[in-house]
Amino acid sequence: MNTEIQEMTANRGRIVFSETDASIVNAIRRTMIADVPKMAIESVEYHMGAIMDDQGKEYESVSPLFDEMIAHRLGMLPIPTDLDVLVPREKCSCEGEGCPNCTIMYSINKKGPCTVYSGDLEPLGDAKLRIKDDLVPIVKLKDGQAILAYATAQLSTGREHAKYSPVCGIGYRYSANIRIDSARCDLDEACIEVCPKDVFVREGKKIVIKHPERCNLCMACVERCELDCITVEEDRSRIILKYETDGAIGAKDLVIRSLKILEEKFDGFREMISSLEG
Ligand code: SF4
Ligand code: SF4
Ligand SMILES: [Zn+2]
Incomplete structure (x- = not known):
């Protein structure tokens, strides 16, 4: 070839x-x-009830979209994925509790009227973990509406859900x-x-x-x-x-990772066949 x-x-x-x-x-x-694995938002916790701003104005925790639809949109955002560091939760030394090696958390705190964009998600921790594309629209809030939520991203593959596919x-x-x-x-x-x-x-x-x-x-x-x-x-x-990747993983890294995965699969297959020979 x-x-x-x-x-x-x-x-x-x-x-x-x-x-x-x-x-x-x-x-x-x-x-x-x-x-090839990728980080994606898996769960979103919404604050329920009234939200006050600094001037004492009260906002309702509502938006024109159902919470599930907003969560779905958040799930599709490109989360920066460093595969040299990150591991799936079930394989992490934290045993699924959630730690910087397997979990990225974001907060989102916006009050209407405004459009909430992907760039409004603030990573809890390293600023390098900001969403790769700042301008993905999530929802438009009207005056008096607000969203306060925490989103948790974890690592998985497109085999589990399309949102984990880097392509x-x-x-x-x-x-x-x-x-x-x-x-x-x-x-x-x-x-x-x-x-x-x-x-x-x-x-x-x-x-x-x-x-x-x-x-x-x-x-x-x-x-x-x-x-x-x-x-x-x-x-x-x-x-x-x-x-084309969604930005979570670079194009070069993606092809290198995919070749490594294929190599490992064929190595496993070769070992399996070799064990039959004996
Ligand atoms: S379309 Fe016209 S210009 Fe093109 S190859 Fe045919 S004859 Fe020649
Ligand atoms: S017209 Fe279509 S088939 Fe012909 S050269 Fe262009 S792209 Fe190729
Ligand atoms: Zn962990």
């Missing part, structure tokens, strides 16, 4: 695998989605083999107009396949070319994996 990293930013990755097949890339994809978009596809029969091309540029990915450019008296890696195999150019001089075929030996 050969790999080529075409993009690796904080949250996005694009890797081209060649001399392999889709089953391998799919195993990596599924491991990223379901097996917010992932997919793979075959790359494209594109050919143009320049001898027959009349340079009407129809393929340039129709291509949604700007794969083609005109250079002098030639249509050039400038960005073949962008092709999504939609076949619009093939259908549009009246002279039938374009062919586009899937190249099943080159597979492009593209993914």
Whole structure:
């Protein structure tokens, strides 16, 4: 297998695998989605009853959304996850009591009228634990409404719930083999107009396949070319994996962790088979 990293930013990755097949890339994809752990808010405790501000104004602990809906929204927020430090609660030395190695707590204290955003969650402890994206809207409070709550995040995997999956978009596809029969091309540029990915450019008296890696195999150019001089075929030996994380874990860390998990699984499988031989 050969790999080529075409993009690796904080949250996005694009890797081209060649001399392999889709089953391998799919195993990596599924491991990223379901097996790499991530922190997410698991429980929220709401203050009930009246809340007073510094000037003595009284607010009701209500909002236009049910508490369960707000808790669900909080559950989907990207909690910074340092997998070198954090462990699942059930495996932690605190035996599930909750400690800095397995639990992150946030407080939220907002009074309307206002929009409550993810950035309004204050970590109890290190400021590095602030939610990765400040501007995720949670709920709009009207005048006289308020929310005072404590949220607890813990580590788990997407296998348990989608909120624990570090991936917010992932997919793979075959790359494209594109050919143009320049001898027959009349340079009407129809393929340039129709291509949604700007794969083609005109250079002098030639249509050039400038960005073949962008092709999504939609076949619009093939259908549009009246002279039938374009062919586009899937190249099943080159597979492009593209993914985006929600920010809780970096794109590079995510792929490294998923490969380690796969390695451990195959090691376990190898040991199991070896034990049968005896
Ligand atoms: S659509 Fe076909 S004929 Fe027209 S420029 Fe493109 S390749 Fe040439
Ligand atoms: S198949 Fe679609 S994306 Fe690919 S080159 Fe043709 S028009 Fe562009
Ligand atoms: Zn603990």
